[in-house]
Amino acid sequence: xxxxxxxxxxxxxxxxxxxxxxxxxxxxxxxxxxxxxxxxxxxxxxxxxxxxxxxxxxxxxxxxxxxxxxxxxxxxxxxxxxxxxxxxxxxxxxxxxxxxxxxxxxxxxxxxxxxxxxxxxxxxxxxxxxxxxxxxxxxxxxxxxxxxxxxxxxxxxxxxxxxxxxxxxxxxxxxxxxxxxxxxxxxxxxxxxxxxxxxxxxxxxxxxxxxxxxxxxxxxxxxxxxxxxxxxxxxxxxxxxxxxxxxxxxxxxxxxxxxxxxxxxxxxxxxxxxxxxxxxxxxxxxxxxxxxxxxxxxxxxxxxxxxxxxxxxxxxxxxxxxxxxxxxxxxxxxxxxxxxxxxxxx
Amino acid sequence: xxxxxxxxxxxxxxxxxxxxxxxxxxxxxxxxxxxxxxxxxxxxxxxxxxxxxxxxxxxxxxxxxxxxxxxxxxxxxxxxxxxxxxxxxxxxxxxxxxxxxxxxxxxxxxxxxxxxxxxxxxxxxxxxxxxxxxxxxxxxxxxxxxxxxxxxxxxxxxxxxxxxxxxxxxxxxxxxxxxxxxxxxxxxxxxxxxxxxxxxxxxxxxxxxxxxxxxxxxxxxxxxxxxxxxxxxxxxxxxxxxxxxxxxxxxxxxxxxxxxxxxxxxxxxxxxxxxxxxxxxxxxxxxxxxxxxxxxxxxxxxxxxxxxxxxxxxxxxxxxxxxxxxxxxxxxxxxxxxxxxxxxxx
Ligand SMILES: CC(C)[C@H](C(=O)O)[C@@H](O)C(=O)O
Ligand SMILES: CC(C)[C@H](C(=O)O)[C@@H](O)C(=O)O
Numbered sequence: 001x002x003x004x005x006x007x008x009x010x011x012x013x014x015x016x017x018x019x020x021x022x023x024x025x026x027x028x029x030x031x032x033x034x035x036x037x038x039x040x041x042x043x044x045x046x047x048x049x050x051x052x053x054x055x056x057x058x059x060x061x062x063x064x065x066x067x068x069x070x071x072x073x074x075x076x077x078x079x080x081x082x083x084x085x086x087x088x089x090x091x092x093x094x095x096x097x098x099x100x101x102x103x104x105x106x107x108x109x110x111x112x113x114x115x116x117x118x119x120x121x122x123x124x125x126x127x128x129x130x131x132x133x134x135x136x137x138x139x140x141x142x143x144x145x146x147x148x149x150x151x152x153x154x155x156x157x158x159x160x161x162x163x164x165x166x167x168x169x170x171x172x173x174x175x176x177x178x179x180x181x182x183x184x185x186x187x188x189x190x191x192x193x194x195x196x197x198x199x200x201x202x203x204x205x206x207x208x209x210x211x212x213x214x215x216x217x218x219x220x221x222x223x224x225x226x227x228x229x230x231x232x233x234x235x236x237x238x239x240x241x242x243x244x245x246x247x248x249x250x251x252x253x254x255x256x257x258x259x260x261x262x263x264x265x266x267x268x269x270x271x272x273x274x275x276x277x278x279x280x281x282x283x284x285x286x287x288x289x290x291x292x293x294x295x296x297x298x299x300x301x302x303x304x305x306x307x308x309x310x311x312x313x314x315x316x317x318x319x320x321x322x323x324x325x326x327x328x329x330x331x332x333x334x335x336x337x338x339x340x341x342x343x344x345x346x
Numbered sequence: 347x348x349x350x351x352x353x354x355x356x357x358x359x360x361x362x363x364x365x366x367x368x369x370x371x372x373x374x375x376x377x378x379x380x381x382x383x384x385x386x387x388x389x390x391x392x393x394x395x396x397x398x399x400x401x402x403x404x405x406x407x408x409x410x411x412x413x414x415x416x417x418x419x420x421x422x423x424x425x426x427x428x429x430x431x432x433x434x435x436x437x438x439x440x441x442x443x444x445x446x447x448x449x450x451x452x453x454x455x456x457x458x459x460x461x462x463x464x465x466x467x468x469x470x471x472x473x474x475x476x477x478x479x480x481x482x483x484x485x486x487x488x489x490x491x492x493x494x495x496x497x498x499x500x501x502x503x504x505x506x507x508x509x510x511x512x513x514x515x516x517x518x519x520x521x522x523x524x525x526x527x528x529x530x531x532x533x534x535x536x537x538x539x540x541x542x543x544x545x546x547x548x549x550x551x552x553x554x555x556x557x558x559x560x561x562x563x564x565x566x567x568x569x570x571x572x573x574x575x576x577x578x579x580x581x582x583x584x585x586x587x588x589x590x591x592x593x594x595x596x597x598x599x600x601x602x603x604x605x606x607x608x609x610x611x612x613x614x615x616x617x618x619x620x621x622x623x624x625x626x627x628x629x630x631x632x633x634x635x636x637x638x639x640x641x642x643x644x645x646x647x648x649x650x651x652x653x654x655x656x657x658x659x660x661x662x663x664x665x666x667x668x669x670x671x672x673x674x675x676x677x678x679x680x681x682x683x684x685x686x687x688x689x690x691x692x
Contacts, residue, residue, distance in 0.1 A: 074534075080544070081537035089535070113572050115461035134480075134501070139538040149505035151542040155485070159495035186586070188420075189435070191427035192485040196497040198426070219593035226459050226572060226597035240532070244590060247565035251572035 005034035006306060009065040009271070013043040015280030016290035016333075017071025023292035023337025024069060024299045027318075031344045032311040033303070038065070042087055044075035044280075053086035059094060067302050068095075068273035071295065072280040085137055092130050095270035097263035098161065099168050100128035100242060101301065102277065104229075104249030104259075109324035112252050114226065121230040122253055125176075127169040128242025130263055132161045133193075135239040157193045157238070162200045168266055169236035170208045180233035182214040184221045184241055197238070222248055250277055257291030258323075260298040262305060272305050274298040288332040293319060296340055318343035351380035352652060355411040355617070359389040361626030362636035362679075363417025369638030369683025370415060370645045373664075377690045378657040379649070384411075388433055390421035390626075399432035405440060413648050414441075414619035417641065418626040431483055438476050441616035443609035444507065445514050446476035446588060447647065448623065450575075450595030450605075455670035458598055460572065467576040468599055471522075473515040474588025476609055478507045479539075481585040503539040503584070508546045514612055515582035516554045526579035528560040530567045530587055543584070568594055596623055603637030604669075606644040608651060618651050620644040634678040639665060642686055664689035 010025065012018035028035055040058060047053055062068060068091070073083045092100070106112050106122035114122075138154035166183075173181040183201045187194030198215065205213045216224065218241045224231050225248045237245060250259035259277035276294030284290060300315035318340050331339070356371065358364035374381055386404060393399055408414060414437070419429045438446070452458050452468035460468075484500035512529075519527040529547045533540030544561065551559045562570065564587045570577050571594045583591060596605035605623035622640030630636060646661035664686050677685070 080533040080540065081535065084534040085537065113460050113462060115459055117459075134499075135535055137535075137537070139501075139536070141538045141542065143505075144541075145545075147505050147509075149542055151503045151538040153480075153501040153503075153536045153539045155480070155499040155501075157497045157499075159489075159493050163493075186589075187426040188430040189427065189481055189483075189586075189589075190485075190499045191431065191483070192487045192497040193499045194426065195490075196487065196495055199491075219589045222568065222590050223593040223597040223602065226594060227601065240535075243532075243535075243565045244568050247569040248572060248594065251569040255573065256569065 005036060007064075007066045008035055008037045009062050009068045010037050010039045011042050011068060011070045011073070012039065013071040013073040013280060014045065014075050015072060015282045015285035017043070017073065017280050019285070019288070019290050019333045020276060020292040020295040021069060021071040023333060024295035026337050026341050027296050027315060027344055028299045030341050031303070031314055033308050043073040044078050044083060047078055047083060053083060054090050059090070062091070063095070063270050065271045066306060067271050069299065069302060070273055070275040072276065072278060074280045075282055089135060089137070091273060092263050095263075095273065096265045096267070097130045097273060098165055099262075099264040099266055100130035100239070101262040101264050102126040102128060102242070102246040102249065102259070104246065104253050106253045107258075107320050107323040109326060110254035110258065112254060114229070114252055117229055117252070124229070124232040124249070125172060125234050126242055126246050126249060127165060127172060127234060127236045128246060129161065129165045129237070129239045132156050132158060133239035155190070155193055157196050159196065159200065162196055163204070166200055166204050166236050169234055170204055170211055173211045173234040174208055176233060178233040179210055180212045180214065182216055182221070182232055182235045184216050184218050184235055184237040184245065186218050186241070187215075188217065193238070201236070218244070221245060225249060225252060246277060256294070258293050258297070260294050260301055262298065262301040264305060272302070274302040274305075288334060290333045292333050292337050293323070293340075296337070314344050351382060353410070353412045354381055354383045355408050355414045356383050356385045357388050357414060357416045357419070358385065359417040359419040359626060360391065360421050361418060361628045361631035363389070363419065363626050365631070365634070365636050365679045366622060366638040366641040367415060367417040369679060369686075370641035372683050372687050373642050373661060373690055374645045376687050377649070377660055379654050389419040389429060390424050393424055393429065399429060400436050405436070408437070409441070409616055411617045412652060413617050415645065415648060416619055416621035418622065418624060420626045421628055435481060435483070437619060438609050441609075441619065442611045442613070443476045443619060444511055445608075445610040445612055446474035446585070447608040447610050448472040448474060448588070448592040448595065448605065450592065450599050452599045453604075453666050453669040455672060456600035456604065458600060460575070460598055463575055463598070470575070470578040470595070471518060471580050472588055472592050472595060473511060473518060473580060473582045474592060475507065475511045475583070475585045478502050478504060479585035501536070501539055503542050505542065505546065508542055509550070512546055512550050512582050515580055516550055516557055519557045519580040520554055522579060524579040525556055526558045526560065528562055528567070528578055528581045530562050530564050530581055530583040530591065532564050532587070533561075534563065539584070547582070564590070567591060571595060571598060592623060602640070604639050604643070606640050606647055608644065608647040610651060618648070620648040620651075634680060636679045638679050638683050639669070639686075642683070660690050
């Protein structure tokens with residue numbers, strides 16, 4: 001067993017966030033490395049109690065951990081955007097999580113809604129840009145509430161931001177069997193941003209002759225996720241397109257209950273943050289109905305990021321085995337967590 | 347038979363555009379109303395020959411027709427964005443096609459990639475805004491080609507533009523059996539635009555008490571297109587989200603070869619334009635392989651828009667019958683056109 005230990009900040013968040021994080025931690029504490037966790041109460045509850053979303057002092061503290069595990073934040077009682085912008089996106093932006101890493105993989109035994117696709121066909125990684133694009137919050141409104149209102153949103157794309165995420169994606173593609181990288185954008189309409197993305201992609205492609213490259217407009221890519229998912233190996237795309245594509249990815253790979261993600265700072269200037277792709281699902285919260293698998297797989301990504309490759313592999317195998325035998329049986333959140341924990345323990 | 351006649355401008359465009367338009371016209375000329383067509387040579391060929399995309403004089407002429415039928419424009423030999431911005435989007439914007447109407451309907455006999463969904467489950471209409479949002483072309487680049495490049499894209503949303511398209515969608519929903527309207531946006535991230543869309547939607551909802559309303563983030567909606575398409579009846583959404591959703595819609599409803607669309611100016615201050623959702627597909631152009639069905643269905647929408655309801659119904663029925671008996675037989679573009687023509691004639 002590895003003797004290093006992990007200092008982990010845990011943000012369970014709202015709704016099912018707390019439930020799935022409990023199971024993720026159960027698996028983490030069993031799989032190997034020593035873990036010291038500190039829990040941070042952030043999300044809708046704290047916002048309602050104190051008005052705070054992410055106090056500067058908390059953000060400063062979070063910087064000192066090896067990694068962050070997040071459940072889910074958000075509740076309909078909070079105006080749209082408040083927790084997203086001030087908490088979730090602030091973490092991603094301020095901790096420079098420029099790679100939002102989202103595997104889309106259909107495990108054997110999992111039912112996909114796609115009639116003609118099987119596990120061999122759906123096995124890709126989406127490298128979603130995480131710190132710029134249409135997500136910066138830039139924009140404004142004038143004459144709000146009048147018939148003359150104008151509301152704008154701005155997408156910012158920098159050479160620095162685009163190049164680093166595309167380079168990461170090329171490195172990722174080079175390390176995989178198929179070595180194929182697809183750029184997804186909308187260069188024929190978003191011509192300024194598209195031009196920067198496409199030019200940067202083409203320039204870096206020359207440095208990676210062993211990687212096969214490809215370009216797809218986001219509308220066509222969304223269609224191909226459904227009609228020909230086997231087309232894709234690694235995808236690199238902007239923040240908003242990546243948001244949409246990875247939810248389609250979750251759908252085709254067996255549902256949002258299985259979709260893991262990492263908000264990665266590859267330069268390690270701040271801790272990376274791992275979270276399931278799903279939200280806080282207030283409609284099923286507190287009922288033990290949430291599937292903790294996405295969180296458990298996210299814990300696997302966290303371990304992999306920190307160099308605990310064996311432990312990460314053990315989690316992925318335990319989940320794969322659990323999924324292979326899952327069938328239609330309905331198990332509670334904690335039961336699924338227990339079962340996967342038992343597998344990593346044995 | 348209706349004695350009015352239609353003055354139609356035809357823009358076959360590039361690649362398979364010309365092939366599918368021929369079949370659309372074949373059906374149109376058979377189905378009933380008298381049609382006078384004038385063909386406009388616009389697209390990649392003209393651009394290469396003369397450098398022109400859409401001369402002002404041509405745009406002015408086009409205003410005088412009852413409607414426009416467009417095949418597809420675009421070719422890899424033209425830099426991305428030139429024909430899209432200067433021709434296709436200029437037509438949509440200058441002719442004030444503020445409703446981009448895209449039915450997503452699975453016809454009996456058509457194979458969907460979704461294992462659990464049948465014709466009854468996939469029957470919706472996407473009302474995509476057509477004249478603003480991230481499609482305006484606003485934005486720019488500075489320090490282009492240097493490590494300090496910044497490229498921006500701006501989304502413009504006006505009370506005027508948002509209200510009119512949402513109102514159209516409410517009217518559309520009220521006229522359908524289920525009377526359900528879903529707003530799709532990303533209000534939790536694109537907070538300024540999202541606020542305008544959501545506020546306008548809620549305000550108009552009060553005027554349509556018989557319509558059930560619903561809101562979905564674009565990422566979740568994209569997922570539900572795959573996992574629960576039966577959720578949707580009428581969808582109203584912005585220009586970019588509508589672009590993406592309708593390609594997923596095409597995928598689940600049997601492929602891009604069947605997806606029809608109308609760029610509609612409901613106020614009739616300029617002619618509306620009908621076109622298949624697919625592009626010019628240079629890879630299969632000139633081989634008689636393109637499916638003209640999307641264009642033929644678009645011709646049906648055109649007739650419906652002009653008030654030739656019977657003729658429109660006849661086309662939809664002929665297509666439905668053809669699809670029901672289509673099976674796996676491979677027919678050429680013109681053969682499919684002939685077969686559907688024979689059905690509307692008989
Ligand atoms: C909650 C929301 C801000 C977030 C996003 O859009 O990135 C979520 O959808 C995700 O994909 O992690
Ligand atoms: C060609 C392109 C500009 C266009 C769009 O993005 O609207 C196309 O994808 C469509 O959906 O009609």
